[in-house]
Amino acid sequence: MDKDEIMSKNPDVLWEVIETKDILVVENRLSISVQRIKLPDGRIIDDYYQIYLPECVVVVSRNEEGRTVMLEQYQHGFGRVSVVLPAGVIEKGESPLHAAQRELLEETGYSSEEWYSFGTFPLHNNYGCGKVNFFFAANVRQIAKPTSKDLEETKIILMDEQETINAIKKGDIIAIGSITALLLSKIILNKA
Amino acid sequence: MDKDEIMSKNPDVLWEVIETKDILVVENRLSISVQRIKLPDGRIIDDYYQIYLPECVVVVSRNEEGRTVMLEQYQHGFGRVSVVLPAGVIEKGESPLHAAQRELLEETGYSSEEWYSFGTFPLHNNYGCGKVNFFFAANVRQIAKPTSKDLEETKIILMDEQETINAIKKGDIIAIGSITALLLSKIILNKA
Numbered sequence: 001m002d003k004d005e006i007m008s009k010n011p012d013v014l015w016e017v018i019e020t021k022d023i024l025v026v027e028n029r030l031s032i033s034v035q036r037i038k039l040p041d042g043r044i045i046d047d048y049y050q051i052y053l054p055e056c057v058v059v060v061s062r063n064e065e066g067r068t069v070m071l072e073q074y075q076h077g078f079g080r081v082s083v084v085l086p087a088g089v090i091e092k093g094e095s096p097l098h099a100a101q102r103e104l105l106e107e108t109g110y111s112s113e114e115w116y117s118f119g120t121f122p123l124h125n126n127y128g129c130g131k132v133n134f135f136f137a138a139n140v141r142q143i144a145k146p147t148s149k150d151l152e153e154t155k156i157i158l159m160d161e162q163e164t165i166n167a168i169k170k171g172d173i174i175a176i177g178s179i180t181a182l183l184l185s186k187i188i189l190n191k192a
Numbered sequence: 193m194d195k196d197e198i199m200s201k202n203p204d205v206l207w208e209v210i211e212t213k214d215i216l217v218v219e220n221r222l223s224i225s226v227q228r229i230k231l232p233d234g235r236i237i238d239d240y241y242q243i244y245l246p247e248c249v250v251v252v253s254r255n256e257e258g259r260t261v262m263l264e265q266y267q268h269g270f271g272r273v274s275v276v277l278p279a280g281v282i283e284k285g286e287s288p289l290h291a292a293q294r295e296l297l298e299e300t301g302y303s304s305e306e307w308y309s310f311g312t313f314p315l316h317n318n319y320g321c322g323k324v325n326f327f328f329a330a331n332v333r334q335i336a337k338p339t340s341k342d343l344e345e346t347k348i349i350l351m352d353e354q355e356t357i358n359a360i361k362k363g364d365i366i367a368i369g370s371i372t373a374l375l376l377s378k379i380i381l382n383k384a
Binding site: 013014015023024029030032037040041047048049051053074075076078079080081084119121123124125126127129130132153168169171174175176177179180183184186187 | 205206207215216218221222224229232233239240241243245266267268270271272273276279311313314315316317318319321322324345357360361363366367368369371372375376378379380
């Protein structure tokens, strides 16, 4: 649906964007804009900021023994080592599914013939901060060595579902994208 | 731990921030800096961007019947109506717990004597994008009318745990903060 179509279906709740002005653009990295907004009750908001970040993918997998491929690595956003799911940025012209397949293979050497989407979500309710695409790869197996050129030093670890839950509770998994993807897979796959 | 202490305990994996330069500062809203980083292997990264957003709180609650207080509202980051947990920004000088109590009361009129922290997480692994504090409020009850001055028109709804899971699966709950908080409460409270 484009903006006009959305507005015509929900005229009473949607905010109308009167003007969008870029205030910072860093090519391929991030951009910030400020919007002039008209609320449904007629009020005007002059400075509603939006943050655009590259769209990314997060991959939950299960191998034949039901174990998920995870990475232990330093995360600069956290300033510490933690356990994360394979993830990365969608390249220009690339489909989200292809990015998921590529990131899993590059970062871990694992591959799958069976891929499922768990949906696409903006990271931040108000600012946006980029969209995250969650994917599930069934019956993964290692077909190559990792070739990732990530900046982080990385160790691959396999965890069963209970180990991932315990790691979340212990604080060893702190990436919100990884926590969300793991817990989504738990409720979707276990038909909770 | 301060930076030097962290570095001395983990000299082999941590990135050293050589320089941080603000490139955009919007008071009380957001700021962007670019860091010059030294990787553990000696490589220098000249342009590692960090996004600072106000720290916020998200509140999962249960009333006497085990139902969670949720809000149905338009979210501009999504461009649509969805169901979210009560949440908001921590004010200057305010503790995260006080912000959680204040937001729950302002947005829903509900209050609790029993509060638990589910931890604090940065929203984005690499960029930061602000920290989110997850709280759980037990045995909430409505003691007032909502007084929130939020921009969004809002309807309060009560959902039991299965209803929240179904709403996540159906795509009626799309805020990653709300999904994370609800699923964290499921694994922590149910001792999964």
